[in-house]
Amino acid sequence: MGRAATARQIRKRWNGGEIDSDPFVLPQRVTIPASDLTSRLFGFIRYAVVHSDCVKVTDSSPILGPFVWTELLSAYRGVALRVAHRDGSGSKPVILVEMVHATNEKHSVVLHASFDGADVAARWRSWARVLRLPLLLEDRGGELQEAERRLGSLRIDTAQPHAGANPLSARRPLTFGATGRPRLFQQRLSTGTRPLAY
Numbered sequence: 001m002g003r004a005a006t007a008r009q010i011r012k013r014w015n016g017g018e019i020d021s022d023p024f025v026l027p028q029r030v031t032i033p034a035s036d037l038t039s040r041l042f043g044f045i046r047y048a049v050v051h052s053d054c055v056k057v058t059d060s061s062p063i064l065g066p067f068v069w070t071e072l073l074s075a076y077r078g079v080a081l082r083v084a085h086r087d088g089s090g091s092k093p094v095i096l097v098e099m100v101h102a103t104n105e106k107h108s109v110v111l112h113a114s115f116d117g118a119d120v121a122a123r124w125r126s127w128a129r130v131l132r133l134p135l136l137l138e139d140r141g142g143e144l145q146e147a148e149r150r151l152g153s154l155r156i157d158t159a160q161p162h163a164g165a166n167p168l169s170a171r172r173p174l175t176f177g178a179t180g181r182p183r184l185f186q187q188r189l190s191t192g193t194r195p196l197a198y
Helices: 037-041 120-131 185-189
Strands: 028-033 045-050 054-061 065-072 076-085 093-101 109-114 135-138 144-146
Touching (some): 028 109, 076 120, 109 120
Parallel strands (some): 076 135
Antiparallel strands (some): 045 054, 076 093
16 A cells, blocks of 8 residues: 555745725725735836726736736636735735636736735635625635635525513514504404594
8 A cells, every 4th residue: 555645735835915905995006015026026016906897907028028808707717815924934924905817817816915914804705895705714734615605696694593482471573563563453452442543
């Protein structure tokens, strides 16, 4: 029996500073440094403009020139909360909020980068709500999973138990009006008294 081969997890690198873009002021302009070695060698910088329905991006290099492309928001899988590293040992993490493209990873756009993670959860949920995209969360293996169960555009939560009636009282509970009288108009008329409206 041979040893089972395990795939080594590729750590996502971050070479820039902090990014704090506001999801409530659209269109929002974000400047993103290149993360992979080849793009950094050519001096690429990504200038992204996030609109409410699309993303317009210019990948600019002083050597190769600008590359302009546009993607609709429907092409994106969701807004992901990810962990990247600033050094090779992984001792200096950075938390990223990123729009993840469904088919092309190179068209993903970082919206927020934080070294301390103080406001990252609020930014993550705000960007997903404004862009109407699902929330994604990165697990230890680097795979993205949906953070909430959804049925189309509706969020599905676990069922909450109902309080029910008080077994020690014959009256209806306070959640039903606290009067104990019948709720239907005909039943109130059959008691022989006039409704309070008269």
